[in-house]
Amino acid sequence: MVGRPRRTDVDEGVLRAATELLLARGYAGLSPDEVAERAGIAKTTLYRRWPTKDHLALAVVNRLQDHDEITDTGDIRRDLPAYLEKIAAGLNRMRAAGRAPDDDDASAGTVAELVAAAARHADVGELERQMYARRNTLARALLERARDRGQLRADLDVEALFDQLAGALYYRVLITGSPVGRAYAERLVETALRGALSENG
């Protein structure tokens, strides 16, 4: 490596400042100018590391993700709602970013902006998908173990099932604005596990 090295403390300072701003004022309030000022660097330096505000915002959210482990008690009816609730908690945190504590409008806030960011920049989309990938791998493994144990159908379409569960959560947050919580996670799992057909359907 040749040339002047990057200051190693800049990334952390920037992400700290950006996190504060994003949580306090939401996506619209995340101003690159102000982040640079708070972090004590020049705006051009900021842009050298994160080429757009969208990139910066994703970096912030990525760092905020708790690297949740999955608990596998052996009973899919317990483990699955618990895991969905974790996903929902993450969504609700992002949904709440930048608004007053008593503000319960339907807006999806930061979640929606990140989805749009992924659509605007191919590389942001790529990173975002990697962020989800670990989580999805865990969930898929959970389902596959339950299937191997004989609790779930041998010919179950695991991908479709997981899309349905995670999808319903995102759908409510992004599209309908309905609440997602423990109770809803349980309804979801119950509906998906039992199926919709009647005995003679």
Place this chain on the structure above:
Amino acid sequence: MVGRPRRTDVDEGVLRAATELLLARGYAGLSPDEVAERAGIAKTTLYRRWPTKDHLALAVVNRLQDHDEITDTGDIRRDLPAYLEKIAAGLNRMRAAGRAPDDDDASAGTVAELVAAAARHADVGELERQMYARRNTLARALLERARDRGQLRADLDVEALFDQLAGALYYRVLITGSPVGRAYAERLVETALRGALSENG
């Protein structure tokens, strides 16, 4: 009514121009300046009718929705995939807006921008939800008829089921970037109808 009346032909001209731009160049290429110019009006007039670009874009998409009727043959296994396919077709059309015919990257394009627009402006969100409401009502009625016929469980959670089906489509378009089409719609319905549990689960 007093005062100078609005020109009645402006709305149509603007929406025509905006539709052309949105379909040809995508959301980022939908420039209010250019729309106004093409429609032969002043930019300030445009903003008097649609207060932001997001409002304008929603108006365009709303007009593009085909007011699809639902077909109810009496067999939910046929009707449900058919209906999901219609939703998917709408999503794929928006997904394709503004890109080259051979461009099949994962981006959600206009769909994602509309979701973000709903998050940015409460009234846009409200309108968007109304747009979905009619569709959801139809689907819910379809499911309820099937339940009343005895094809679906009497105690089925219709809301959760619909969230799962529609949610999976949106999830793939917005989050994972996977394709949604006829084949996927059928996997989805099959998985949701049969349920995930094994016989002895």
Place this chain on the structure above:
DNA sequence: GGGATTACGCTACTCAGGTAGCGAAAAGGA
């Protein structure tokens, strides 16, 4: 101790979405 190379900070700039303010035009009502 020189280059070569890369990062930093600064100033100045572009570009797009959106706004302010004003004079003129098109109506209805007295």
Place this chain on the structure above:
DNA sequence: TCCTTTTCGCTACCTGAGTAGCGTAATCCC
């Protein structure tokens, strides 16, 4: 006819995201 009201078009402006270009600082290599 004149007054009020509202729309229209225009010019000028604001704001926030992002860029160009330059002088200077820090490092590696010879």
